[in-house]
Structures are given as C-alpha cells and as structure tokens.
Amino acid sequence: MALFNARVTVTLKNGVLDPQGKAIEGSLSALGIAGVEQVRQGKVFEISLNADTKKAAIESLNFMCEKLLSNTVIEDYCVEIVA
Amino acid sequence: MKTTVIIFPGSNRDRDMIAAITKISGHTPQTVWHTELEIPASDLVIIPGGFSYGDYLRAGAIAARSPIMDALSKTANRGVPIIGVCNGFQILTEAGLLPGALMRNAGLTFVCREVKLEITNAETQFSSRYGQGEIIRCPVAHHDGNYYADEAVLKKLENNGRVVFRYAEGTNPNGSVNDIAGIINERGNVLGMMPHPENLIEDAHTGDDGRRLFESALGLVA
Numbered sequence: 213m214a215l216f217n218a219r220v221t222v223t224l225k226n227g228v229l230d231p232q233g234k235a236i237e238g239s240l241s242a243l244g245i246a247g248v249e250q251v252r253q254g255k256v257f258e259i260s261l262n263a264d265t266k267k268a269a270i271e272s273l274n275f276m277c278e279k280l281l282s283n284t285v286i287e288d289y290c291v292e293i294v295a
Numbered sequence: 296m297k298t299t300v301i302i303f304p305g306s307n308r309d310r311d312m313i314a315a316i317t318k319i320s321g322h323t324p325q326t327v328w329h330t331e332l333e334i335p336a337s338d339l340v341i342i343p344g345g346f347s348y349g350d351y352l353r354a355g356a357i358a359a360r361s362p363i364m365d366a367l368s369k370t371a372n373r374g375v376p377i378i379g380v381c382n383g384f385q386i387l388t389e390a391g392l393l394p395g396a397l398m399r400n401a402g403l404t405f406v407c408r409e410v411k412l413e414i415t416n417a418e419t420q421f422s423s424r425y426g427q428g429e430i431i432r433c434p435v436a437h438h439d440g441n442y443y444a445d446e447a448v449l450k451k452l453e454n455n456g457r458v459v460f461r462y463a464e465g466t467n468p469n470g471s472v473n474d475i476a477g478i479i480n481e482r483g484n485v486l487g488m489m490p491h492p493e494n495l496i497e498d499a500h501t502g503d504d505g506r507r508l509f510e511s512a513l514g515l516v517a
Contacts, residue, residue, distance in 0.1 A: 231402070
C-alpha cells in the first residue's frame with residue numbers, strides 16, 4: 213500500500229449552460245480585464261488515498277467520479293495523481 | 296390507505312407535506328428516516344422538499360446515495376407511485392430514477408414566488424383530476440431548479456407525454472429547458488416536480504390548485 217495524492221477536476225460538459233461562469237465573465241469584464249473569451253466554473257477535489265499501485269488508485273478515483281463526485285448527465289471529470 | 300414520507304437531514308418541507316396529505320386524505324402519513332433500509336407497504340411514497348445535506352456537492356447528491364435509496368428504487372420497480380417535490384425531484388434525478396439534472400437557476404438567484412403551470416399531460420396518475428392544457432397556480436422556492444437533459448432524452452420525454460407540468464408562458468422562473476416543471480419516468484409511476492403543490496391546497500393558502508395532484512395520486516390507489 214502506498215499513499216497517493218490525487219486531484220479530481222469536475223467541469224460542466226460542453227454545451228451545458230453555465231450561468232455561474234457567465235456571471236464571472238461579466239464580473240471580470242467589469243473589472244476591466246480584457247481578452248477573456250469564456251469562463252467555465254467547475255470543482256476541484258484533493259483526495260489522498262491508499263492503494264497498492266498507481267493504476268489501482270486511478271481506478272478507484274474513476275469509480276468515485278462515476279458514483280458520486282460528478283453527475284455524468286451534465287459533468288465531465290478528470291483524474292490525476294499529483295504525488 | 297398508506298402514504299410514506301421519506302425524511303433526510305435537511306428536509307424542511309416534510310411537515311407541510313404531511314399536513315397536506317393528512318388534510319386531503321384523512322390519513323396521517325408514516326415517516327421513514329433516510330438511514331432505514333426498508334419502506335413499509337405504501338400506496339404512495341413522497342420525497343419532500345428541503346435542502347438535504349445543505350445541498351453539498353450538488354443538490355440531492357448525497358441524499359441520493361443514502362441507505363434508504365435501494366429500497367426506494369425497489370419500490371419504484373414494483374410500480375408504487377412516488378412523488379418527489381423540489382429537493383425530492385433533485386434526489387430522484389441524482390439517483391437515476393428520473394432522467395436529466397437540476398442545475399443552478401439561470402438567473403443565479405433563489406426564487407420564491409408563485410408561477411403558473413400548464414398541465415401538459417392530464418392522463419397520468421398524478422394529473423388525472425386536472426384538465427388537459429389547464430393552467431394552475433403553484434408556488435416555487437428553489438435555487439437549483441433549472442432542468443436540463445440532452446436532446447435525446449428531451450425527445451423521449453416530449454414524444455411520450457412524460458412532461459406533465461410546464462411553466463406557463465412567461466413564468467419560467469429558472470431557465471428550465473422547454474419550460475419543464477415536472478416529469479414522469481417511463482413507467483409513469485415516478486413523478487418529479489420543482490413546484491410545491493402541497494403549499495396550495497386550502498383557503499388559508501389562498502387557493503387549492505395543488506390539491507388535485509394528491510387527489511389524483513391517492514384516488515387511483517384508494
């Protein structure tokens with residue numbers, strides 16, 4: 213067993229409207245920050261987990277995403293081991 | 296007649312629902328706590344509104360993974376009528392008992408007001424006491440009621456009469472696609488809706504447009 217530190221990112225699928233992202237876009241523009249094309253808001257989970265191998269850790273994280281961390285109707289997820 | 300109301304930590308419309316069912320049916324519903332593993336024999340099961348688990352992660356997400364949900368799924372598969380109102384609708388979608396998802400309101404604000412609903416299918420067991428196309432009053436109170444489903448799912452819902460309630464023209468409070476306010480599952484025994492019919496059942500509520508929903512659901516199983 214080894215301890216893995218993972219970062220899971222959950223974002224809205226392309227094509228799903230993101231009113232929060234739109235509001236942030238508007239606010240950036242109000243601050244006078246130029247050049248912003250688009251903002252999409254998502255969630256980041258920092259997860260420490262014990263697993264036999266890196267592969268097993270990634271499998272477990274994918275399972276977490278499918279079961280709970282993301283709603284696959286509207287969201288995509290991305291799993292990475294950071295340490 | 297037996298009605299069951301399922302309660303989660305953070306449910307807060309359970310007492311309104313129990314009061315409404317008691318006044319309409321003359322029977323007081325039994326309650327089931329989310330940690331239980333069985334739902335007693337029921338003619339109607341209701342998931343009330345509220346903010347289960349403080350809407351952490353996503354509205355309804357944690358509640359949808361509660362111990363009671365296996366039993367709810369089995370109850371649905373037996374054909375028992377199930378109604379999820381507001382947070383109950385969010386929980387049913389998160390649990391996969393209804394398709395689609397309820398996202399943050401398009402206007403980003405919590406909406407608490409009255410809307411008009413069009414009865415778009417009066418032939419369901421939840422709407423049979425209404426007229427087809429009838430417009431009724433109904434209160435809403437939610438932050439995450441913006442119904443979304445992909446094109447394929449929407450087509451199935453629309454083509455099979457599974458959109459039961461639609462926000463009447465100009466009253467969509469949350470940006471829901473196709474003005475969808477309430478849908479049923481394929482079998483027709485699970486209803487999810489954002490508006491609160493239990494809060495418009497008597498004169499003290501200034502009207503009783505919500506009453507016939509419960510009369511429809513309870514009448515069929517009486």
